[in-house]
Amino acid sequence: MKRTRFAAKIMLAGLLMTPTPLLAHHGQSAVDLNKKVTLKGTVTNFEWVNPHAHFSFDVKDENGKVRNWTMELSTPLMLQRLGWTKTILKPGDPVTATFYPAKNGSTIGFLDNVVLADGTVLARGGSTHAGEQGVKE
């Protein structure tokens, strides 16, 4: 009986301490982690800054309306370890971005990955997923 309760406590502790997304570092519960969106567009700017680099891209919808989305990334130091450089994205570059959008309807998201014109896939560098924090092993 004692052993079962002890085991149950350990299991419970394990469940409660399952990794949670890094987004809470800035309290950004504003992002919907249950919704993953993929959009194609054209880069408008790329900011290689701390604490989060970011790039924006124009997306044209089916009605021809253009919306500018901003993708939040990790720090330049972590991005470099994943193959990013400060010039890897330039205004005018076509990209396909997969991201978690902000819940408040703003055109901001946490990037999951971006695919460049030549097929290169770049990851965010600091993941929103449990167990995938930072650079993958």
Add this chain to the structure above:
Amino acid sequence: MRNRWLRPTVAVAAVLAFSQIVFGQTTTPPQLDKAKPEIPAHDFSGVWYGPMELNMVPESVEMLPWAAAKFNSERTEYKVGDRPTVRDNSNTDPILHCNPVGIPRIYWSIHPFEIIQLSGRIMIYYEEFHEVRDVWMDGRPIPRDPDPTWLGTSIGHWDGNDLVIDTVGFNDKTWLDSVGHPHTQDLHLTERFHRVDHDTMEVSITFDDPKAYKAKWTYGPKPVKLKPGWEIGELFCTIEDEKQFEKDIMNPSGKP
């Protein structure tokens, strides 16, 4: 008809087996035995990487009423799937004002840290916001009335090949972890670095803060990997960067 080779074959096999026992030989060729690098003794030098969780306090550990009240007014919010949502009040996070992240919260960081071993002390150099701590290895005692500082005073010793670090003398201005758990100046932290193999260590952190928590607990062990070839880069927290980030990303995406 009996096989006339049976008896000699058995005899040869017996001799071979016996010689292996006598000479302690294994069937593994020598070069394969040497393929595994040795675990260094009393040496954690290098750049290490192993981000840990945002929450380091198990639900089973009760807070004292003042601590629970502080936590409820400051904690961050996160929601993953169906897990419960905690109220968002992220603007209270001290690191948004570039206060030091502190120990042990800095273990959450997605950035690496470097262990540099010198005579009489070990330096731990965290890439996240350039935080550096000294772990004194010269046999000095754990201070009884230390001045409160952001990273505390750390005294280390070897326990076999494990490095054990006792830290006291924290101020109470940091969050214990990244979801906003509080602590007092009386927090006594004990970290244990255990080398599992050449490229892996496990970190366990024992928390003792009776003025905030009704019980001690140990978080971990958590794996941390050696990263040969990685170098610590510069990452300062500046108010200017944080303000720009709030303006560009946090505020537009955060307001309902």
